[in-house]
Amino acid sequence: MPRRTALLPLLTLTFWSALALAQPPGAGPQGVPVDRAIAAYAQGRLPEAAKAFQQLAAQGNALARYNLAMMHLRDELPRSSARSARQLLEQAAGQGFVRAELALGELHEQGRLGRVDLVQAQRWFLRAAEHGSVDGQVAVGTAFFLGRGAPKDMAQAARWFREAATGGDVGAQYLLASLYEQGDGVPRDLRLARYWYDIAARNGDEAAPFKREEIDARIESERQRQDEV
Known part of the structure; x- marks a missing residue:
């Protein structure tokens, strides 16, 4: 990743x-x-x-x-x-x-109430995410992505990163692009990967422009192979 x-x-x-x-x-x-x-x-x-x-x-x-x-x-x-x-x-x-x-x-995540409790942390982050908090959506997506405080579930990770990406979180935009690129939790789709890398690049992510160029080259290469068939 x-x-x-x-x-x-x-x-x-x-x-x-x-x-x-x-x-x-x-x-x-x-x-x-x-x-x-x-x-x-x-x-x-x-x-x-x-x-x-x-x-x-x-x-x-x-x-x-x-x-x-x-x-x-x-x-x-x-x-x-x-x-x-x-x-x-x-x-x-x-x-x-x-x-x-x-x-x-x-x-709960930091253990400031006596002990670290990632399950309770995820419970509260999920409530915030469901109420429209972009930061909560990033936290929930991260928990599902890592299996940290929640079962590892890449489809759920993609769902919440998509919500956060739509809400303007640049890190989530980049991560969602990478999930589409790899086909991890979502169907592999280079055009959607390119779309989200482009948005992340426009929002200031330093690595996203290079990934966008890489995806453009891969899309063109696949198009040429299809033309040759």
Whole structure:
């Protein structure tokens, strides 16, 4: 398989590294207080931000729950706790907040909740992927591609890489092209391989232009052989 696959086994999404700055759908009517809490956080007034997030989280605000969880994970609270972060993230995820689903997947993948649990990581990444997250789709495709947290299934890997590729992920575009080139999980199709290598090249992948040229040469060679028959 191409060099791109070497980038995927240790997929790290780092969604817990920053607070969310946008109000998610259905988060409730407390948009202005959340904005003020985020502003307080950005200005370094962590106790004020934490208090506001705690109040809003208690009211059921998904964004506040997510951001308070991030403060726990970044050890920015007097009693920071990964367990509390998990509880908050699960509450936010239950409200359909995709970033919380992604964060839970990463926490399980990294073992930040006590042990590495790739099956649980895949469960959360799959939920995010089904909710339209490109990063979740890449994570799920990678799990199926490697048999890591899920049974190895190249057809499922191709399905999720296709979703992510359609969503604009360059790595997924390159990988999907390689699957079509090899006939791995999908019928071998050099024209579709060429199509996805071309898109990856247009989106800045450095290796894709060379693969595109290689595929062009192979397509032309096969055409000439057919003409000679």
